[in-house]
Each structure stands twice: as C-alpha cells, then as structure tokens.
Amino acid sequence: VLLGAQVPYRCYLSNRGNSIRQHQGILQEGFLQYGVDRYHETDNPSGIVNLGTSENKLCYDLLLKRLTKPDMLLINSSLLQYGDWTGHKFLREEVARFLTDYCCSPRPLKAENVVVMNGCGSLFSCVATVICDPKDAVLIPTPFYGVITEDLDLYADVKLFHVPLDCEENESGCRPFHLTVDKLEEGLKRAKQEGITIRAVILMNPHNPLAEIYTHTEIKAFLEFAKRNELHVIVDEVYMLTIFDESAVFSSVLNMESLPDPQRTHVMWGMSKDFAMAGIRIGTLYTENTELVEALAQLGSFHGIPGPTQHQVAQLLQDRDWINNEFLPENRSRLKSSHSLLTKELKSLGIPFLDRPAALFVWADLRKYLREFTFEDELSLWRCFLRHKVVLSCGQAFSCSTPGWFRIVFADQQRHLELGRFLFKLRFKDALKEIEETQSCPGSSSIKRPIEELGKSAKAENNTLRENGAPLADDRLDVLIGTLRHQMRASDWLQKNTPELTAGDDPQILDGFQALLQKARK
C-alpha cells in the first residue's frame, strides 16, 4: 500500500480478497487522486493536470462528430441477446478486414482467428490464464507498462519475470534501453536457474513507455528466440497507428510473410489508444491457435461487450473514408505538434529524453533531480509533483531498473497542454526547490534509511520476480555503495546485526545487504 495508511485487519474478505483490495500501484494511485480533483478550465482551475495516464485527448471533436451520426444508433434483437463470447461475427469480420489492411497482411486475415473482449487488460488476463498454470511466469523486458503486472496476477496468478534493459548507450552503439535477443536469452537462463517456468514473452511495438518502434528484423529475431524456446509470444501493438512521423517505418507482426511459430504468436490491438477511446472497452486478439480461441471463448462471458457497442465499433472500423481522410491525418498532425511542444520544453529544461515519433508519451530522464539514486527518492519526486497538482508516471511503476526516469503524456488538448507546459515548468522549479529545502543531505540521514531504500529498490514490485542485486545502473551503484560504506564506517549497526558479514571493501556487500534485509523482514 503506497498511500501509507495502516490497513487494519478486515474480517469480511478472504485472504485473497484482502490482498486484492489492498493492492495499489503507483499508476493507480495517481489516477485515483486525479479522479477526485481533476483540472477543469472553469470548474476546477486549481485541480490536478494529468500527464500520467496514457490517453489521447486531442481528437474528441472528430470522434464526437462521427460517433453521433445516425448509423451508430442501430439496434436489433440479436444485439440484445446473448451472442458469441468471442465477439459477434460481424465485428470479428470487420476487425479481420481492418487488421488485414492496416497491418499490411500479405493474406486476408480470418474472422475465426479474432477474439474481441472488453479491453486488452481482459485479454492479457484470459491469455495468461489459459497458457500458464498458477505461479508460472512470463518474460518481459523492463521498463514496461506496469498495469500488465496486475493483468496477469489478479485473476490468473501468473508472474512477470523481468529482463532489465540498460538505460545507457554503450560503446558498441546500442540505443538506451536496447532490447536484444541476448538479453532475452540471458533472462530465460536466469529464470531456469531460479526454477521458474517461463511460458511466454511479452513484446510491445511501439513500446510503452519507451515509444520505441522495433524494426522488422528485430521483431523477427525476438519471435525466433521464442520459437527456439517454445515460448508463446504476446505482441501488444495497441499503438500501431499512433505514429506521427511520415518517415517512421512500423512493421506489424501480421505483416510478416510467415510467422516463425504461428501457433504460439498472439497479436493484440484495441481502440483505446489508436482511436482515443479507452472508455469504449474494446481489445482484439489475433491468433491462429484454435485451442486458444476455444479456451478464450469459455472465459468470454466475463469480458463481454454490449451488442450495440459491437455494432458501433464495426461501423467505425469500416468507415475507411473517415479513418483515412479525416481521423488519422488530423490525429497524427495534432500528436506531432503536441509532442513537439513537450519536447521543446524538456530541451529548454535540459532534460534528456528518448525522441521517438510514436505513442502518446515521452520517456524522460529526470535523474539530475534526484539527490540519491534510489527508487525511494524517485517516489519522493513523484509525490512532490502530485502535491503540486501534476500527475506523472515514475519509472518504478514500469519496473525500470534505474531510478529517475519518468513517462510524460503529451496527448492532451492543446490548451491543457499549454497550461500543463506552463505549470510543468513552474511546478518543476517549485518541486525542485521543495526537494532541496526538505531533503537532508545523505551523510546526515540515519543509518537505516539508505539500507531500507536499497531493499525497496531491489524489490519495488512485490508481485514480480526480479533479478537480485542489479536494479541500479552501475555508475549510480558506485555512488550508492560509496555512501553506504561511509555510513557503515560511522556506525556499528551492521556489526551488531550481521556477525556473518564483514563490512569491508567487497563490492558483493550489496547482495549481503539484501540478504540482511530479507532476514530482517521475516
């Protein structure tokens, strides 16, 4: 529980129920706080500006116009009756045609390979439930869209096994947070060593939160890695149409001439991001695996979509004139200009960021605002922004292995964004000032504090499986180790508490600390 409140023992819910109820991620906390104090130009001008939730708020004028046309109001009796739990056939046919065209499939995609549910979260939950047994795990490179942790865990009891990506460009010309097959292989090996059964790997393209667009060659290599290891691949392409630079090349998995392992390749898409309607609750899965489709049909009754909504979505997807000539070009142009507004601001503040022409957010490096390179400190900075009425999303919410990175959403309405930009600048300075005023310098803090922080950083998400001992980038680690050594020498805490450890110059001391911490918490 991040809110810090002590939760008393509740006698009405089960253990599982209490644990679900008390679960609170950082993304959810930010969204909840925003929910009760939303900024509004006239009604609540001092409310919270949400640059944390990945929603496209740039095109409501176009959407409202289209969605109130008379063709949207059709109702017939079959739409009011129980239907096919994988989606009405007319909708699955329309989704198949849509994906065929927009993913540039070499062959027409088939309606029977499509499953439509009320959102991609539901699809993640269902797919995890039927391709994994409880406690099995799924490989995922970090950082990643943090809500997937809950999508896989709450119902399905499936864990994520993190493959941390390095935030630094290295000498061999690797991009920051560069995903490679070697990293995946190494992660899989580590999982096996820990006795964990990995059933699948999750890929996102374009990536959330990196906004990275992977090349055809890269994706193909990842799919071949999966095939070699008999892993399912869940490819999340929910931002595939949210690319706003004409020169950027996106290649869907469904564009491949042939898939390395078609029975284990499952492609997700939805209306939330590309059509700016998270509230319409539409997620789609494309898979050639008929067993998977059959199993999903069994769980489909928990994730059904109203018949009339299915009609509306089919109408929208088949209106290619509106999509191609109105919505997509205007959406791209507005995204581009909003992105440019935010990135100029970041540049003027000297904040490094990944400059990618995709998705609804920018992944920015705020490490220079951290006093200690810990996730505790990152969280303090996040809370400080929240107190100043700006919600951002901090890196630990995405299980980033290095503290200090933030996801900043730019796809807000122009006026909000300009206001946000202004507030951002202003509040950033405020926040920074506040941090400077309130944070004591490292040397003066109590001995226990950095040790606890280190423990937290190493296991920021208690639902997930992380590697031990490497949550921090090496350079920051050095700084932290230095601080720790300094503090340990000035204290007898360690000697009192760990007769079996020597607080010497051994760099493996960090592992020792973690063992200590785990011991202390038991």
Add this chain to the structure above:
Amino acid sequence: VLLGAQVPYRCYLSNRGNSIRQHQGILQEGFLQYGVDRYHETDNPSGIVNLGTSENKLCYDLLLKRLTKPDMLLINSSLLQYGDWTGHKFLREEVARFLTDYCCSPRPLKAENVVVMNGCGSLFSCVATVICDPKDAVLIPTPFYGVITEDLDLYADVKLFHVPLDCEENESGCRPFHLTVDKLEEGLKRAKQEGITIRAVILMNPHNPLAEIYTHTEIKAFLEFAKRNELHVIVDEVYMLTIFDESAVFSSVLNMESLPDPQRTHVMWGMSKDFAMAGIRIGTLYTENTELVEALAQLGSFHGIPGPTQHQVAQLLQDRDWINNEFLPENRSRLKSSHSLLTKELKSLGIPFLDRPAALFVWADLRKYLREFTFEDELSLWRCFLRHKVVLSCGQAFSCSTPGWFRIVFADQQRHLELGRFLFKLRFKDALKEIEETQSCPGSSSIKRPIEELGKSAKAENNTLRENGAPLADDRLDVLIGTLRHQMRASDWLQKNTPELTAGDDPQILDGFQALLQKARK
C-alpha cells in the same frame, strides 16, 4: 466433454487452460448447437427452436423503439475516457434511485454502495474471488441456475456445496423443492464434516429454475441463518420485475427495515432478464460493505462497460414514464399470456409442473418419459429433443437431485412460441416414440451400463461438491437398486472386480459401487 468427441492432448495450453477449454456444460452445449442452426421463420424454418436459454424475446418492439430515441446517442469526452471501475457515478446514482423505488427500500439507497459490471456472471466471479480463498465453497440449494458453477470456478476456483431439495411434497404440507432453514443448517453441517470451508450462501428470488417467489419471512429466516453462521449472502434478484400476476407478492431484501447482517448481505440485479437485454451486459451489486466495493474496484478493469452504454442504461432507468406505463405493463401481459399458452399445453400432455407467476420458464416434471430413473436417461431424452430441433434444459444442468425435471422457457415471440408449442407436442411424441423404439428394457442391458449411469448421476458435475450416495429420490433409488441387484446376481462382474466387496443385501452397496467406479476410472 459432453459432445463425446475424444479430445487429443494439446501441447499449447497449460493444464488449467486445457481444462477450461474442454469444459462444456449442458446449457452451453445446447446454446452452441442452437447458435449454428437457429430457427428462422423464412431463412431457416427447420432450424432449432430454443426453449432452453432464459431470454425474454417478447418485447423487442418496445425496446427497439425506446433505444433508438435521440437521447440514447449522447457522447462526451468523459464517456470515452477511463472511468471509475465500479461504474460512472451518474450510472451508480441512477441504479441507486431505481433500486430504491422498485425494491421499495425504506430509505434512499446510496450510489457508493452500488457496483456496476458487465453482467451478473462477472459479479459472481469477482465476489467469489474476494470473499473466498481458492477451494473454499459456497452453499447453494439445488436445483439452481447451473452457470453459477462456472462463474465461481473458472477464475475464482471456488466450489459450490449443494443442498439438495426434495421434489416431492411431503405429508407436512411442504411444497416441492421446499427450501427451509433446516435444510441449510444440515448442508452446512455436512460441509463442516467433510472439512470444507463454507464462506457464503447463494439465494435466488424469484428462483431460477423453480420460478419460486420466497416470502419476506422465509428470506429473513435465511438471512438470519447466514448471520448465525457468519456466512455472506449473495441474493440474486435478477427476475424481480418479471412477475406477471398482480396477486403475487415479491419482497426484495432491500425492502427490509433492517438487514440481519448488512456487511455480509450483497444483492444482485441486472438488465438481462427484467429488461430483456442479456446482450447489453449490465449487472449491478448493492452492498453496504465498503471493503467489498474497494476490492471489486480492483477487479473492475476486467469487467468494464463502455461509457456510452452506461449513459444509455442511465437514460433508460430514469425514464419512469416509459418503464411504468409502457414497458412493464405490456411485458407482464405478454409474459402472462405466453406462460398460459405453455402451461395449457403441459396440462393437455398430462405433464406436472410448478405453476408460478414469475420468471421466463416453467419447471416441469417429465419423469414419466424416463424408462430408467437415471441422469443418463434424462440426458438421452434431452438429446432426443435436440435431434428433433428443440433445445430444453434438463435438470442435471441445474444439479437437480432427481432426474427427469426440465426447464422450459416460454418467453419467446408469440409466433415462435405457437410454432414451438406445435413442434413441442409433435416432437414430444416423436421423441417418446424414438425412446421407446431404441431403448432396451433394463433387464437386457449389459451389466456395466447401469453402474456407469449410477456413477454419472452421482457426480454429474465434476466441478461441484455433492453429498455422497443421495442424488436420487428414495423411491427411484429403490427401483434402481432392485435393478442393480437383479443384474448383479446374473453376473460375476462384481465378484471379479471387487474382492473386498460382498454383493449382498446391504443397502450400502451403492457407496461401494461409487468407490468401485472411482477406482476403475483412475
């Protein structure tokens, strides 16, 4: 798998996934077969007539007219954004007002106690997940709406513990299938003896499939039983407005001056039955337990409803003029006349049934068409109807403890019903004839057959916990035991296979058979 096909080992799904995929109940099988061969007056006049799925198809003219009025087409940006996972506030407020009025609550009900999800199946799944731990069980009188078994089991891994109701009126004037507190107490005691943790009891009022309306006094006694035993009560009132006799008195749990245990009482309602829109996917829960609401909010993202649909439902619920002066009176009158058509038919065929002025179906006693009083024989009769293009729902789909009862839905369009009535009569005779022609008399069947049948009848639902040895009413049991004894004496199968059992006159022989059967299947 009821379809009888041998399912080969599948290597792509997990054990859990395969088990979910291969799961097939009788209700689902009937619905699937109907799905691919639906009767249509002109397009498919020889298709299947569905008297098996509980849907109200009598009022589409009224619904289509109302649902295409211009007020239904409102869209605004907040409806397209992520919202409150328990339902938008405007909808929860409208549901609270609606339930206050139609449940005759002594005080205004509160929006914060309302949770809206995409159907009552989702609510059953969520509530079970958070009030039970895996393998915990919930008490339910049988027969009951069979899909609840899957609702509680597929995601939540929660089992049902059956409390069988007796189909015979007894000398003390009890109704058939009479539910009493004694029966609930006895069921709870039995569960405790078996070491099973019971966390809740499910009540339905009006009942599915019995169409029974419980009195205020009865329901209050059930709630007090639950309170005494610290059990949650899930009260399913989805048929509360589907009562078509002015003289019938229905009393909602929400009508009580005070609830015996408000923190453990959770009342379910939805649009599927009372507003004849199963396809609109709206289920509501009313509970004063804020912990439960908080826990459900966490799972809500898997069960979200499109914003525009939430607007439409709120519009409909607040249109009291339409509800009170158009929809409800016309719906009741049509239900009454359809019910009367079917019951006259049953009377003319000499088929006993429960005559109740509620719900969309009649619970009928077709035992006279069984040759052997087994669930196997009941299933044969059900299949025979299906071959003759009529879907009914047989008692074992509702875990009825006595074979031979069927649920027959009457709420179909007048013309369909008249056709159905005609076909029913005709096909009933055909079906009966077919059974007479193809079924050999009990004495001539192989020794293994009745033993397998008995095993199946004793554990018709492998997901549920049943009492041992008492699945059949006593009189039928006597007949069956007599047949078995006769066959055993004429065979050495038992002696060859069970050296530890003596095929004597001991009435406990039935338990022996079950043990045998389980052994043979391992």
